[in-house]
Amino acid sequence: MESNFTQQIRDKARELLENGTVECVIGYETGSDGSGARPAFVYEAADAERMVFDNTCTHSLVKYLLNKKNQSVAIVVKGCDSRALNLLLVEKQIERDKVLVIGVVCPRVVEWGWNKRSDKIDDRCNQCRQHTPLVYDFLVGEPVDEEPLPADYFAEVTGMEEKQADERLAFWKEQTEHCIRCYACRNVCPGCYCTDCFVELLDPEWVGIRIADKENLMWNTIRAFHLAGRCIACNECERVCPANIPLSLLNRKLEQEVLNLFDFRSGMSAEVPAPLITFKKDEKLEE
């Protein structure tokens, strides 16, 4: 099946580049050590042969579109990536007619293994209910029926809420203590595209640049908060974190709040406006 996916993507990419529909196709190719896929930018029809698709195609490529705003681009997206695409469309960061979406029905990716190929399906893919892309112009694979969210989707959040306040603070202090402030979580996040991030501003200095407990806790709290109602739950932040901070436990909490308050899940549509950037005359602040 996967080799078939690869072939379909190559054929489509070649066709699009040959007839000049797009200037660039963003997809995947095999990394230099052969252990897994890496992002690929293909500009020539002959180079379409480089492209691959297999279960190591973990990365979301959607964020690269922000660097190619003035070009016509085709991009390979999986189900989760399509939610990122919707997020950027809702927030008017990209234009739909400039992007040709090659959707891939996701076969589930494996855990990321540095220099070696892992066989273990990534945990987040077992929870995923969006294998078929929500938005595409050309689809690779057969659409699958999506199941509803598992009943225990927020179980870890509930578990955390049941703890005492002191325990919770102790837990988050311990977790964020390991943060090396590499900002990989931010850099990989499709929602974190501000050219000037608050964490690097010195005037005003929102968060001290010192890598220490207080500052780390501050950074991780605000990072999560800036994604309230925007996080598409792809869990890429947690995957790339070198300190293994359970960032999804923060993101899930906000996801739950937004779901309960606004009945909204980010990235599910390019038309439904996001609740936190929408003002309704009749809405009231409730305590």
Add this chain to the structure above:
Amino acid sequence: MRDLLEYMGIERDRLGLEWVSAAEGRRFSDVVSSFTEAVAKLAPRNVS
């Protein structure tokens, strides 16, 4: 935001949001005074 703070083990009352016009100097002073008083009454939270 308050819910997130609470989730992380920090009292929700440590965060306040009030609407004060630039013309309401008196009210601004009252809001800040009562808020700082309220926070001072909470047990100290050592986050570092």
